[in-house]
Amino acid sequence: MASGSNHDRFTSWCALPFGLLCWPLLGWGGLLAGSFGFLVGGLWLSPDLDTRSKPSRRWGPLAPLWAPYRKLVRHRGLLSHGPLLGSGLRLVYLGLLLLGFSLLLQPLGAPRPTALWQWGTSLWQQQQPLVLTALAGLEASAWLHLLQDGDPLPPPLRR
Numbered sequence: 001m002a003s004g005s006n007h008d009r010f011t012s013w014c015a016l017p018f019g020l021l022c023w024p025l026l027g028w029g030g031l032l033a034g035s036f037g038f039l040v041g042g043l044w045l046s047p048d049l050d051t052r053s054k055p056s057r058r059w060g061p062l063a064p065l066w067a068p069y070r071k072l073v074r075h076r077g078l079l080s081h082g083p084l085l086g087s088g089l090r091l092v093y094l095g096l097l098l099l100g101f102s103l104l105l106q107p108l109g110a111p112r113p114t115a116l117w118q119w120g121t122s123l124w125q126q127q128q129p130l131v132l133t134a135l136a137g138l139e140a141s142a143w144l145h146l147l148q149d150g151d152p153l154p155p156p157l158r159r
């Protein structure tokens, strides 16, 4: 299993090459979306958010928001370190956090959940290839993480 520093180093090294893979298909936007998704996936939405780790500390004052996730998800389990499932669950969790903030901060004028939903669907409709590229970068960085951990297979299939 790799250390947090090794995960960060490999994520940083591989983000631009991943973006360059996207460049022939989508141009500069693809390069930026792919690299950005890869960096965010490796540094802020890492599979190791399931434990006290560099990615969880990177959230700064918002780090405690990931405590319920750590309670719910076993460290290096299928729900955090499973291909596709891990990234998907972290994105759903992040979406629920945004929804919660939106509801709690209504008195302060925060955007309503419906406005957030409209923004998301509008982004999806207008920039679908770039959104998919960013999501692919996010998932690719998770796969890099799993390979570094030495367990690219989901836990039920490990030896």
Ligand SMILES: [Zn+2]
Pocket: 047, 048, 076, 081, 145, 149
């Ligand atoms: Zn890990």
